[in-house]
Amino acid sequence: MNGLNETAVIWGAECRRTVRSARVVALLALYSMFSLLVLLVVGGITKALREQLDTQVAQAGADAAAATQVADQFRQGFLGFLLGGDQAMMEALAQVPLVVLVVFKVTLFFLPVYIAIMGFDQVSGEVGPRSIRYLTVRSRRSSLLLGKFLSQATVLLGLVLIIDLAIFIYAAFTTQDFTAGSFAINLLKFWLAAVVFSLAYLALTTFCSSLFRAPALSLIFNIFMLFGFWLVNLMGSFATEKSPMSYVRYLTPSHYANNLLHPRLAEFAVSGTAYAVFALLFLGGALFVLRARDL
Template identity: 65%
Template sequence: MRNSARFPHTLDGLKETVVIWSAELRRAVRSGRTVVLLGLYSMFSALVLLVVGWLTGEVRAAVAKQLEGSGADASASVQINEEMRKGVLGFLTSDDSAMIEALAQVPLEVLVVFKITLFFLPAYIALMGFDQISGEVGPRSMRYLTVRARRSSVLLGKFLTQATLLLGLVLIIDLAIFIYARVANPDFGFAAMGLNLLKFWLAAIVFSLAYVALTTLCSSLFRAPAVSLVFNFILLFVFWLMDTIGRASGDTGSLRFLRYLSPSYYASDLLHPGLAQFGASGAAYAVFAFVFLMAAYGILRARDL
C-alpha cells in the first residue's frame, strides 16, 4: 500500500519536471543569450581550428621540403609524417596504445581542437547557466514556481534544460569541426567521420554533465547571479589546481589523491575504445553530477525562497 501511495506522487513529480523543462527550454532557445553563446563558442572553436590547421600544414610542408632537398623518396615522407602523428597522439593520449590505434583515422586537427575546447568547456557551461536558479531566487519569482511544483522538480527541470541546450550546441560545433576535417583531409572517409563524430560528441556530453550540475549547485547557493558566476569560476580553478597538483605528485607523492577529487582527471579515458575504461570515466562523471545535484537540492530545500 505504501508503494502504491507513493507512485502517483512520483508520476506527478515527473510531469512537473517535464513541464518545467519544456517551458524553460523554449524560453532559452528564444533568448538572445543562446545565440551569443553559440556565436562565442563557434568563433573560439573556429579560431583554434584554423590556427591548428595552419600549424599542421606548415609542419607538413616544412618536412616535405626538407626531405625533397635531401633527395628522399615519397615513402620516407609518409613514414616521417606517420611517426610525427604517433608522437602527437602519444602526447595527447598519454601513450595509451589502444587509444592511439583507435584514433588513427582521426585528423590531428580534430584531436587538438577537442582537447583545447574540452579544457574551456566548463567555463562556457558556467556562462550559460549561472543564473538558472539564482535568477529566480534573487527577485523571489521562485516562490511562484514552488507553489505549483516541487522544489526538486524545479531544480531538475532547470538542470535538464541546460543539459539539453548544451547537447544541441556541442553537436552543432562538433559537426562543423568534422566537416572541416573531412574537406581538409580527403582520406578521412564518411564512415569514419560519422562514427568518430558520435564518439567525440558523446565524450563531450558525458564530460559536461558534472559541470552542468556544478553550475546548478553554484546557482543555488546565492541570490545574486553575479556572485554565483564568480563562485563557479573559483570552484573551476580549485578543481583544475587539484588535478594539476595531483598529477605533478606522480604515483608516490603525498598529494596524488587530489587528482581523484577533480572531475577533469577522468576526461582522459572518455575516448578510450575499451568499455571498462570508458565506463569507469562515465561512472565518475555520473557520481560527480549526482553529488552536485543532491547538494543543490539540499540547499534549495532548506533556504527561504
Template identity: 50%
Template sequence: MDGFKEIAVVWSAETLRAVRSARTLVLLGLYGMFSLVVLLVATVVANQVRASIQGMEALEQMPTDVAYIFKITLWFLPVYVALMGFDQISGEVGSRSIRYLTVRARVSSVLLGKFLVQSSLLVGLVFVIDVGLFIYARFAHPNFAFTAMLLSLLKVWLATLVFALAYVAITTFCSSLFRTSGVSLVFNFVLIMSFLLMELIGWYSENKSFLVYIRYLAPSYYSGNLLSPVPSEFGLSALAYACFTAVFLGGAYAVLRARDL
C-alpha cells in the same frame, strides 16, 4: 501532478524561453568563434608535428587537428557551461520568482527541470559545432572516410556531453548557493580553478607526496579515457562523471530544501 510531469512542464517552458533568448545565439557564436580559432591553430600545429596524443587511441583514423580541438575544448567547456547557466537558479531566487514554480511543483522537479534545460541547450550547441567541425575535416582531409567521420562525430559528441553534463550540475549547484547571479558566477569560476589546481598539484606530487591523490577530486582528471577504445575504460570515466553529476545535483537540492525561497 506527478514528479515526471512537473519536470517535463518546467523543462518545456524554460527551454522555449531559453531558445528565444539572445543569449543562446551569443553562446553559439562564442563557442563557434573559439572552435574556429582553435581549429586554425591546430591545423598549423598538426601540419608540423604528428605526435601521438595520450588517451587518443580511438582517434587513429581522425585528423590530428580535430583531435587537438577536442582536447582543448575540454579546457574551455567548464567556463562555457558556467556562462550558460550561472543564473538558472540564483536569478529566480534573488527575484523571488522561483516561488511561483515551487508552489506548483516540487523543489526537486524545478531543480531537475532547470538542469535539463541547460543540458538540452548544451546538447544542441555542441552538436551544431561538432557537425561543422567534422564537415570541415571531411573536406580538408580526403582520406577521412564518410563512415569514419560519422563514427568519430558520434564518439566525440558523446564524450564531450558526458564530460560537460557534470559541469552543468556543478553550475546548478553554484547557482543554488547564492541569491545574486554575479556572485554565483564568480564562485563557479573559483570552483573551476580549484579543480584545475587540484589536478596540477596531483600531477606535480606524483611519486613525491600523498597529495597526488587530490587529483581524483578533479572532474577533468577522468577525461583521458573518454575516447578510449576499451569499453571498460570509457565506462569507468563515464561512471566518475555520473557520480560528480549526482553529488552536485544532490548538493543543490539540499541547499534549496534548506533555504527560504
C-alpha cells in the same frame, strides 16, 4: 501532477524560453568564435609542420614513401603526447585528423567556463527577484531544479553537436583519407564524450547557482570552483608517484577526461561513472540548498 510530469513541464517551458531568447544565439556565437579560432590556429600549425616535413624530405632526396613514413612517425609521436601514450587509444583514433583531436582537447579545457557563463543564473536568477515563489507553489523544488538542469543540458548538448559537426566537416574537407564511415562513428564518439564531460560541470553550475541570490556571485564562485579543481588536478599530476598528494587528482572531474575516448568499454565506464557520481553529488548539493533556504 507527479514529479515526472512537473519536471517535464518545467523542462519544456525552460527549453522554449531559452531557444527563443537572444542568449542562445550569443552563446552559440561565443562557442563558435572560440572553436573557430582554435581550429584555424591548429590547422595553420599542422599545415606548416606538414610543409616543413615535405621540404626536409625533398631536400634529403627521399621519395614519396619516405615522406609518408616521416609524416606517420610524426603523427604517432604527437598522438602519444595527446593521449598519454595509450596504444589502444592511438590505434582507435588513428583515422581521426589531428586537428579534431587537438581542438577537442582544447575544448575540454574551456568548456567548463563556457557552461558556467551559460547557466550561472539558472536558479539564482529566479531566487534573487523571488519569482521562484510562483513556481514552488505549483511544483516540487526537486522538479523545478531537475527541470531547469535538463533544459540547460538540452540546449548545451545541441550547441556542442553543432560545433562538433562543423569541426568534423572542416576536417573532412581538409583531410583526404577521412572516410564517411570514420566521420560518422567518430562524430558520435566525440559528441558522447563531450556529453558525459559537460553534464558533470553543468551540475556544478547548478549547485553554484543555488547557493546565492545574486547571479554575479554564483558566476564568481563557479569560476573559483573551476580554478580550484584545475589547481588540485595540476598539483596531483606533478606530485611524485604514490605520494599522498598524487591521489588528490582523483577528486577532480578533469582527471577522468582522458579515457572518455577510450575504445575499451571498461576504461570508458570508469570515467563515465566518475562523471555521473560528480553530477549526482553536485545536483544533490543543489537540491539540499534549495530545500533548506527560504524562498
